[in-house]
Amino acid sequence: MATTSKTRNIPFGRPMIGEEERRAVLEVLSGPILTHGPHVHEFEQVFARFTKAPFAVATASCTAALHLAYLHLGIGPGDEVIVPTQSHVATAHAVEYCSARPVFVDSEPRTGNIDIDAIEASITERTRALSVVHYLGLPVDMDRVMAIARRHNLFVVEDCALAIGSYYKGTHAGLIGDVGCFSFYPVKHITTAEGGMLITRHADVAKSLSMQRAFGIDRNIVSQRKTPGDYDVERLGFNYRLNEIGAAMGLAQMQRVEVFLAKRHENDRALRNRLAEIDEVELLDSSRPGIESSHYCLPILLKDPLAAKRLDVMESLGKRGVGCSVYYPRPIPHMSYYRKKYGDSDATFPVAARISKCSIALPIGPHVEAEDIVYIAEQVKSAIAEVK
Ligand SMILES: *Cc1c(COP(=O)(O)O)cnc(C)c1O
Numbered sequence: 001m002a003t004t005s006k007t008r009n010i011p012f013g014r015p016m017i018g019e020e021e022r023r024a025v026l027e028v029l030s031g032p033i034l035t036h037g038p039h040v041h042e043f044e045q046v047f048a049r050f051t052k053a054p055f056a057v058a059t060a061s062c063t064a065a066l067h068l069a070y071l072h073l074g075i076g077p078g079d080e081v082i083v084p085t086q087s088h089v090a091t092a093h094a095v096e097y098c099s100a101r102p103v104f105v106d107s108e109p110r111t112g113n114i115d116i117d118a119i120e121a122s123i124t125e126r127t128r129a130l131s132v133v134h135y136l137g138l139p140v141d142m143d144r145v146m147a148i149a150r151r152h153n154l155f156v157v158e159d160c161a162l163a164i165g166s167y168y169k170g171t172h173a174g175l176i177g178d179v180g181c182f183s184f185y186p187v188k189h190i191t192t193a194e195g196g197m198l199i200t201r202h203a204d205v206a207k208s209l210s211m212q213r214a215f216g217i218d219r220n221i222v223s224q225r226k227t228p229g230d231y232d233v234e235r236l237g238f239n240y241r242l243n244e245i246g247a248a249m250g251l252a253q254m255q256r257v258e259v260f261l262a263k264r265h266e267n268d269r270a271l272r273n274r275l276a277e278i279d280e281v282e283l284l285d286s287s288r289p290g291i292e293s294s295h296y297c298l299p300i301l302l303k304d305p306l307a308a309k310r311l312d313v314m315e316s317l318g319k320r321g322v323g324c325s326v327y328y329p330r331p332i333p334h335m336s337y338y339r340k341k342y343g344d345s346d347a348t349f350p351v352a353a354r355i356s357k358c359s360i361a362l363p364i365g366p367h368v369e370a371e372d373i374v375y376i377a378e379q380v381k382s383a384i385a386e387v388k
Contacts, residue, residue, distance in 0.1 A: 008375050012297070012323035013187030014367040016253070016260060024248035039247035044197070046254045051164075051172040053180075053199035055206030058247060059213060062161045062183030064240035065198040066094035066131075068209045069157045069179040073128055075100040080126040082154075084114040085331040086352035087133040091159045092332045095131075101342075103127070104333045107351045110285045112299075113140045115351065116148070123152050132177070133159040136327060136361075137189075137294035138286060139168040142176040149177075157181070160199075164189040165261040165294040173294075174199045179209075184246070187365070189260060189294055190253035192246030213240040260366040264295040267364035267373055271298050274377035280306045280384050284355075297361040299327060300380070307358040309387050314360055316383035322376050325361045 028039065040058050048056035059065040075081065081095045083102035092102040103122050108115045112135040119130065130149050132140045140158075149156045156177030160166070163173035164182060174180015184195035200206050211218060216237030219230065242250075268286055275281060275298075282301040286293050302310055317324050331352040332338055362376055 007321050008372060009321040010323055010363055010368060010372050010376065012325045012361070012363045013365050015186045015191045016256065016366055017191075017249075018252075018256075020252040020255065021249050024252045025245055028244045028248045033244055035241060035243045037244040037247075039244045039251060040242055043242070043247040043250045043254070046251060047182075047197050048199065050254060050257065051174060051180075051199055053172070053175055053201075055200050055203060057198045057200075057206055057210045057213060058242040058250075059181075059196040059198055060240045060242055061194055062159070062181050062185070062196040063090040063094060064213075064238070065179075065181035065196040066090060066157065066159065067097050067238075068198060068212055068240060069155075069181060070094055070098045070100070070129065071212050072179070072205055072209055073155050075128050078126060079128045080124060081128060081157075082119055082122055082130040083332070084131065084133050084135070084159075085333060085349045086112050086135060086328060086355055087159060087332060088161065088328060089332055089335060089337075090161070091131060091133050092338065100128070101126075102332075102338075104331070104349065106331075106349045107135070107355060109351050109354075111135060111138055111288075112284055112352075112355050113138060114145075116141060116144045119145075119148055120152075123148075123154075127152065127154060129155040129157055131157040131159060133161070134163040134166050134173050136284075136286075136299065137162045137166050137296040138288070139163065139166050139173050139291050139293070141288075141291075142168045146176060155179075161185075161188060162296040163294055164257065165264075165292075167292040169290045175201060178202065179205060184250060184253075189264075189296070190250065190257055192242065192250040192253070195242045195246045195250060211235070212237045215239060261294060263366040263368075264364055266370075267368050268293075268295040268298055270370065270373045271362065271364055271377060274373065275300060275380065278381060278384065279303075280388075281380070295364055297325070297327065298364050299355070299359040299361045301355065301358045302360070303358075306384065306388065310358060310360060312387045313383050316386050317360070317379060320379040320383060322379045322383075323363055326356070326359060327361045328356060330356050
């Protein structure tokens with residue numbers, strides 16, 4: 001086996017910004033239009049074409065897109081939404097913004113995705129929507145989710161923040177449920193610095209939410225306002241727009257998204273092969289028949305008794321120049337805000353809690369080269385040997 005002795009420095013994530021992005025941003029800055037311009041519109045079209053979405057609406061963030069999805073439903077106090085426990089807090093916060101209640105469901109052990117078998121027991125007559133997150137890019141079994149949603153007449157929100165390039169039986173993530181929400185935060189699959197996108201199969205949802213995104217103004221400034229000030233406001237909308245600078249970056253990133261995804265796929269395969277021989281470590285599934293992950297990162301689960309020394313392993317990896325992270329540090333209901341509000345105990349959500357406590361996420365982004373993969377695998381072995 002090839003060995004690399006020299007210390008490398010591999011960050012967990014790094015935005016892939018090149019000449020194209022720089023040129024695109026400078027071009028916007030050289031002109032008069034920083035918002036409400038052609039780049040946002042084009043970015044929406046390119047994103048829609050890539051995902052084969054009938055409609056795409058660019059937003060200020062994935063969190064804004066999730067909030068918009070619930071605004072469309074008009075949910076409020078007394079309403080409930082099923083939310084996966086193992087996710088970014090944004091998945092639950094978006095429900096809280098509407099004063100509705102997130103009802104948390106634990107994960108399944110092999111993938112970290114929502115435990116579909118446990119969903120129905122959490123549905124009440126107050127449940128209005130069901131949200132799923134494609135955990136680290138591996139799509140949830142949407143056929144089973146949609147069957148439950150149909151049975152109980154629920155709106156389905158897909159948190160696709162890590163799921164650009166994720167496919168469920170040939171359909172891009174975000175298009176099987178009612179709304180799919182994507183993130184362009186710096187270390188996600190593509191970036192606009194801050195930004196997001198909402199895709200949907202429903203024309204009425206797209207129309208209503210692009211209005212809600214901009215104060216609830218009933219006319220689009222570019223194509224529909226004949227004279228300045230010629231508009232009305234029907235609803236309490238937000239300022240959740242993406243700007244032209246971000247959209248220009250996003251367009252440049254979309255030209256390379258296939259290359260980024262191929263690199264992630266290859267890195268995942270190569271690193272998995274090398275980690276498979278480490279006895280102290282368990283890997284989650286990153287593929288299923290008919291299901292394609294976008295491979296956000298590669299989490300390793302430390303088995304007992306090493307699991308108790310996770311922080312030491314992470315520190316050792318850090319010293320060895322291997323950037324790592326934790327997805328996610330606690331089940332959402334164990335975060336102080338949610339614990340104070342809903343009082344869930346440590347004993348609940350054992351699967352998500354185990355992933356939170358025992359896992360270390362390793363980098364497989366497009367900034368990681370083949371030699372880095374060899375290095376990362378070696379350093380994981382050395383770090384474990386050092387800490388044991
Ligand atoms: C990053 C992330 C978000 C939040 O995305 P923003 O664009 O920063 O709002 C939401 N959900 C998941 C699963 C994420 O990973």
